Amino acid sequence: MISAYFIHLLILIGIYLILAISLQLSVGFTGLLNLGHIAFYCVGAYASALLALNGFPFWIYFLAAGFLAMIFGFLLSIPTKKLKGDYLALATLGFSFVIYAVALNWTGLTRGPLGLPGIPRPTLFGFTFSDNVSFLILTFIIVLISYLIIKKITISPFGKVLEATRDDELATRVLGKNTFKMKSISLATSAFFAGLAGSLYASYITFIDPSSFTLLQLIPVLCIVIIGGLASLKGTIIATIILVLLPEPLRFIGFPSSIVGPARQIIYGLILLLILVYRPKGFYGKVELE
Amino acid sequence: MNKTAKTILWVVIIVIVIGAIWYGVTRKPTTEEVIKIGAILPLTGKNASYGERTQRGIELALEEVNKEEKIIEVIYEDSRGDLKEAASAAQKLINIDKVQVLFSQLSGVSQAIAPIAQENKIILFGFTSTPGFTKQGDYIFSNRGDATNIGKRLGEFAIEKEYKKAAIVYLNNETHKGIEEGFREIFENNDRSVVISELHEKTETDFRTILTKIKAAQPQVILFSSRDKYVAMMLVQARELGLDQQVLSVQGIDSKSFLEIAQHTAEGIIYAQTIVYEDITNPELQETLKEHQNRYGEPMSLYAANSYDVVKLLAKIVKTGIKTSPAIKIALLETRDFPGISGDITFDETGNVHKENKLFTVKNGQFVPYEE
Numbered sequence: 196m197i198s199a200y201f202i203h204l205l206i207l208i209g210i211y212l213i214l215a216i217s218l219q220l221s222v223g224f225t226g227l228l229n230l231g232h233i234a235f236y237c238v239g240a241y242a243s244a245l246l247a248l249n250g251f252p253f254w255i256y257f258l259a260a261g262f263l264a265m266i267f268g269f270l271l272s273i274p275t276k277k278l279k280g281d282y283l284a285l286a287t288l289g290f291s292f293v294i295y296a297v298a299l300n301w302t303g304l305t306r307g308p309l310g311l312p313g314i315p316r317p318t319l320f321g322f323t324f325s326d327n328v329s330f331l332i333l334t335f336i337i338v339l340i341s342y343l344i345i346k347k348i349t350i351s352p353f354g355k356v357l358e359a360t361r362d363d364e365l366a367t368r369v370l371g372k373n374t375f376k377m378k379s380i381s382l383a384t385s386a387f388f389a390g391l392a393g394s395l396y397a398s399y400i401t402f403i404d405p406s407s408f409t410l411l412q413l414i415p416v417l418c419i420v421i422i423g424g425l426a427s428l429k430g431t432i433i434a435t436i437i438l439v440l441l442p443e444p445l446r447f448i449g450f451p452s453s454i455v456g457p458a459r460q461i462i463y464g465l466i467l468l469l470i471l472v473y474r475p476k477g478f479y480g481k482v483e484l485e
Numbered sequence: 486m487n488k489t490a491k492t493i494l495w496v497v498i499i500v501i502v503i504g505a506i507w508y509g510v511t512r513k514p515t516t517e518e519v520i521k522i523g524a525i526l527p528l529t530g531k532n533a534s535y536g537e538r539t540q541r542g543i544e545l546a547l548e549e550v551n552k553e554e555k556i557i558e559v560i561y562e563d564s565r566g567d568l569k570e571a572a573s574a575a576q577k578l579i580n581i582d583k584v585q586v587l588f589s590q591l592s593g594v595s596q597a598i599a600p601i602a603q604e605n606k607i608i609l610f611g612f613t614s615t616p617g618f619t620k621q622g623d624y625i626f627s628n629r630g631d632a633t634n635i636g637k638r639l640g641e642f643a644i645e646k647e648y649k650k651a652a653i654v655y656l657n658n659e660t661h662k663g664i665e666e667g668f669r670e671i672f673e674n675n676d677r678s679v680v681i682s683e684l685h686e687k688t689e690t691d692f693r694t695i696l697t698k699i700k701a702a703q704p705q706v707i708l709f710s711s712r713d714k715y716v717a718m719m720l721v722q723a724r725e726l727g728l729d730q731q732v733l734s735v736q737g738i739d740s741k742s743f744l745e746i747a748q749h750t751a752e753g754i755i756y757a758q759t760i761v762y763e764d765i766t767n768p769e770l771q772e773t774l775k776e777h778q779n780r781y782g783e784p785m786s787l788y789a790a791n792s793y794d795v796v797k798l799l800a801k802i803v804k805t806g807i808k809t810s811p812a813i814k815i816a817l818l819e820t821r822d823f824p825g826i827s828g829d830i831t832f833d834e835t836g837n838v839h840k841e842n843k844l845f846t847v848k849n850g851q852f853v854p855y856e857e
Contacts, residue, residue, distance in 0.1 A: 200580040203573060299657075299686070308686075309659050312596050312621075400568055402596045407568050446562065446577055456528025456536075456563035458501075465498055472491060 202327045208439045209334035210396050213341050215419040215431050217388030220345055222417075223426035224354065225381040226361030228280060230413060231271055231287035234294035235264040235386035237408035239393025241298060241305055244314045244403055253317040253398075260394035261387045267294075268386025272379040279364075291410060298405040310404025317398050334395060341388050346428060348384065357381055358426065422470055424480030433478055441466060519558045520803050522796070523578030524588040525571050525598065528563040531687075532591060534742065535712075535788060536563075539590055539612055541781060542789035545773060546796035556803050557796065560584065568597040575601045585810040586799060588612065588792065592659045599625050607810050608817070610795050612788065614736070616663040619836040624814060626836035628795055628827070629736075630759060632660045636667025636710070638757045638842035639733050643668075643706050644675050646731070652704035653682040654695055654719060656711040664710045664735055680704050685711065692719045696726050708733045716754075717746035724750045731755065739845070739852050741783040751847040755855055759828040759840040760787045767824050774826065784852055787827060794825030 214236060221229040239260035246256035275286045298305050305311070317324045317333065324330045348354050359367045360374045368374050397403050415438060423434030445459040474480075524543060526536035543559055550557055560582050562574035571594040578584045579601070586608045589595040595611035595618065602609035603622035611618050611625065614632035619625045643651060651672055655661040662684075669679050680702040683695045696719070699707060707723070707730050709716045716738050723732070736758035744751055773793065777785040785793075801823070802816045823830040828840035844855035 198580075200576045203576040207569060207573065308593075308657050309662070310593055310596060396569075400572055400597055401600050402568065402593070404568070404593045404596075406566065406593060412567075443573070443577070446574075453540075455561045456533070456565075459563065460529055462498075462501060465494065465501075469494065469498075472494070 199327065202331050204440065204443065206327065206331050206334050206399055208436055209331070209338045210392050210399070211416065211419065211439055212338050212432065212435045213388055213392040213395070214416050215423070215435050216342060216345050216428055217385045217392070218416055218420050219423070219426070219428065219431050220348065220388075221382050221385040222420055223424075223431075224349055224361065225357045225378055227287075227378060227382060228284040229287050229382065229385065230284050230410070230417075231268075231290040231294075232385070232389050232416065233408055233410065233413035234291040235268055235389035236393040236396070237294050237298055237405075238267050239264045239390025240397040240403050240408070241311075241393075242390070243394035244311045244397040245304070247315050247398065248311065248313070253319050257317070257391065257394050261390040264390025264393065265383045265387035268383040268389075269379060271386075272382040276375045276378065288410070291413070295405055295408055298408060305405070308404060308406070310402055311397075312402045314397050314401045314403070316401070330399060334399075337391065337395065341391065342428070342432075345384075345388070349426075349428065353377075353380075361426075418467065422467070422474075422477050424474075424477030426481050427477070427479035430477055430479030519555055520586075520799075520808055521582055521584040522557060522559045522586045522588060522799070523562060523575070523582060523584035524559050525562045525564045525574045525578070525594065526588070526590050527566045527594070528561065530565045532566050534740070535737075536590055538740070538786045538788035539588070539792045541777065542785075542792035542794075543588075543796055545777060545780075545789070546793045546800070549773070550797065550800035557800055559796075564589070564591070564594045566591055566594060568593060571597055572601060579605050579607055585808070585813060586610065588795070590788075592618075608814055612791055613660065614663065615659040623836070624810070626817060626832065628798075628825075628830055628838050629791055630838050630840050630842075632663030633667035633670075634839070635735050635757050635842050636664040636669070637671045638844070639664075639708060639735070640668040640671030642755070642757075642844060643672060643733070644677070646706070648704075648706040648731075649677050650680045650702075650704045651677070651706045651708060652680055652699040652702055653708045653710065654692065654699070655682070655684055655708075656715060657684040657686055661710045661735075665708075668708055668710075685715065687715075689715075690718055692722050693726065696723050696728060699723075700726060700728055704730060706731050706733060710735050713738045713740045713743040714746060717743045717751070720747045720750045720754065733757075736760075736787050736842075739784070739786045744847070744850060751850070753846060753848075755844055755846050757842040757844055758787050759842055760785075760790050760826060760845075770824065770826050785826060790825070790827035794823075794827050794830060797825070798823050798830060 218232045221227045242263045243256045243260035246259055271290050275283055278286050299307055324333050356372050356377055360377055364374050419434045419438050423430035442463055445462055450458045526539055527533055528536045547557060547559060560578060564571040564574060575587060575598045587602050588610050589598050590612040592613045592615040595613045599609060599621045603624050606624060609625050611627045612629060614629045616631050616633055619627050653665055655665045665682060672679060681699055709719045709732060716734050720732060732754050734754055734756040738756055774785050802813055807813055807816050818832055821831050830838055832838060845852055846855040
């Protein structure tokens, strides 16, 4: 059954899509170099897993994951509201480390590095998404809704103000817009969707531990955003599909067993390098990051 | 990037692609008779040394079992210790390569793969001592045994030696937590006390704070339950701080890198594991131990012995004409006292083994069985 393997990959693409388009909202459209995205994903995954393990229904823990991440996003936006560019990146990076440390050390709640095994698959209206085909359909629906909402935001007048804030914050403020509030809303919305992605991830893999939420796990998502092109949702989708599928054909090259691991990673790195050499702004990039 | 750089980049890629295709073409085509095993190991990243040891065991066993006719093929996938990556690898191995058996290493990765293997009715051998791991399903096996037993064995030893107070430092994961609990259970049930028990993270390299606390608590024996390089660093730092108590440790420290870091401080450390060296009377297994020493320049480690034994056991089953996962599962459960380097294999109904943990020590820079 080749299809089962592809269904698995499509589910991963779906999860990454939600993560990447929501990161695109804060990084690409609002110009906030946000490295705290993986922390929102972590909060969502843990919130969802813990509620699911305690018997809450799917729609509650799924939305709770989103809203809790959103609260964290909002809280993060308060101390960082005056920071820009590299400074904001460092502050949000710090936030990622804090959340990681909490997940690792609050063993009473998260079981620390032992992780949470046996997370149930979602059940909705008496139907359990236990096989991967139905889970894919669920993921697809959630991706579609997330995409439409973020698309709507970006083409709305509010989205235009966000882009204006990114391009020239001072000018936007002169026009009487409260840019701090704008950035706050953008970061919180972005966090909300990251939380949903975390919830989907936890219920799909059925096991989470803090190692899934380190900075190393953020890098692929950030790669997608940059390779897809900042402020381009179309580019993000294409980049997600390419970057998730890219390592897969490498599995079929018959390397000698002694170098199979490193060889694949070297090639993967080379391909990424090539893409950036030929498309320095990404596939559909409109702007460059400060 | 200028033109030359681009050209160089392309040349590198073309060379790699041609090399890969050449290797792929010259590889002998596999016949239908071959049973496939998928091994999801940490081949790159910070856990790569554990994956490498397991891989050595597999390779040694494969050479032996495929000598006359190829009956087993192993397909390696790199997990990098990443759960998503491991899940993708498992899906690919099961659905495209049609493997009948999966191997996995590291407790987190094994936990993530277990539901996939169970759902597809594919046997999973987890090279992990996570307590309760094999209880997740009837297709989930392990031949390393439960970690708590290692702790219990060390606890018994500490009681024999009349130690009254013990200190423990352990790695914060399922396996080492199990060891700590096993040790504590035996030790404290015999009216002795664990005066201090501290856990450490994989990111730590400086243990002086913990060790200073231990020094103040004045235990008579110290248990370092962690992976090889951490135990080595703890040993060096403990001796530096003037802690001269007997040090106990656990399986998996039997590596070259352990001796390289710990140097002379390794002398006299006592550790428990299931591997057997001297008392193997089986000439075939003796031969393997020698072969490993010759090829890799170090004695066979427990991790290598674990994977070696499993491949040999599977080969024995496959030779009787059993080729599918459910049938292999039944044959595995029927196995009685299969001779292995890491102890004889008999599975209980959950698919776990109960091997006798033996005590080892380091003498003159060599890992040797402990004698009174």
